Amino acid sequence: MIGLGAAGVAAGPYLQRGVDAALGSVAGKDPTGLTGLLPGAGGFRYYSVTASVPHRGETDYRLTVDGLVEHPGSYRLADLRALPQERLVRDVQCVTGWRVPGTPFEGVRLSRLLDAAGVRPGARAVRFTCFDGAYSESLTMEQARRSDVLVALRMQDAGISHAHGGPVRLYVAPMYFYKSAKWLSGITVTDKVEPGYWERYGYDVDAWVGRSNGRDDAPTA
Ligand SMILES: Nc1nc2c(c(=O)[nH]1)N[C@H]1C(S)=C(S)[C@@H](COP(=O)(O)O)O[C@H]1N2
Numbered sequence: 001m002i003g004l005g006a007a008g009v010a011a012g013p014y015l016q017r018g019v020d021a022a023l024g025s026v027a028g029k030d031p032t033g034l035t036g037l038l039p040g041a042g043g044f045r046y047y048s049v050t051a052s053v054p055h056r057g058e059t060d061y062r063l064t065v066d067g068l069v070e071h072p073g074s075y076r077l078a079d080l081r082a083l084p085q086e087r088l089v090r091d092v093q094c095v096t097g098w099r100v101p102g103t104p105f106e107g108v109r110l111s112r113l114l115d116a117a118g119v120r121p122g123a124r125a126v127r128f129t130c131f132d133g134a135y136s137e138s139l140t141m142e143q144a145r146r147s148d149v150l151v152a153l154r155m156q157d158a159g160i161s162h163a164h165g166g167p168v169r170l171y172v173a174p175m176y177f178y179k180s181a182k183w184l185s186g187i188t189v190t191d192k193v194e195p196g197y198w199e200r201y202g203y204d205v206d207a208w209v210g211r212s213n214g215r216d217d218a219p220t221a
């Protein structure tokens, strides 16, 4: 069953509905990945574009920062925890419709890591890679520097579980949840935005909640 799901994802999200039907109760009707309802997680669905993901923790987790920076480097979990932590409590919104209200995330502001690395002139974007070996995401430099974009170490007042992309995931609060890359392992500063995994299938690169992917919600006061 996992093999069938992975094949469906590889072929594209629009085929996923058929795959979901074949998987029956195992997967939800969701075009953005292999899904399943996470137990006890407040309505979150599990997403991974790969059939399995290695576990990384205290001894073997590394987050590399490279590309157009003065000081490329890598962080261990302890290094990330030693930096000032930011807490955000917002609604999580998946582009397919499900939503989890008031979810706390905590971590290091991405802008802090960019400042520490020393972004070079000419840098316009940031690319994110994951230790699942497949997923990627990207932000413009302006988006990446927002105060509501975190390299998150905690979610729902606990360490981020493996299912939710732990030990470290990206959290892009103002955008649909596909921007929040799980199992984050690399941050590369680049000269232009490179569309991420789902964006190659037509999802918007600028994924503002309510103002992208064909939605145009009335502005709230
Ligand atoms: N590495 C990786 N990150 C990912 C995904 C994925 O498949 N792989 N799916 C994205 C999508 S579409 C969503 S909705 C969220 C789901 O996060 P969750 O599994 O913690 O609910 O992760 C995003 N980040």
Ligand SMILES: [Mo]
Binding pocket: 032, 047, 094, 095, 096, 177, 178
């Ligand atoms: Mo999603």
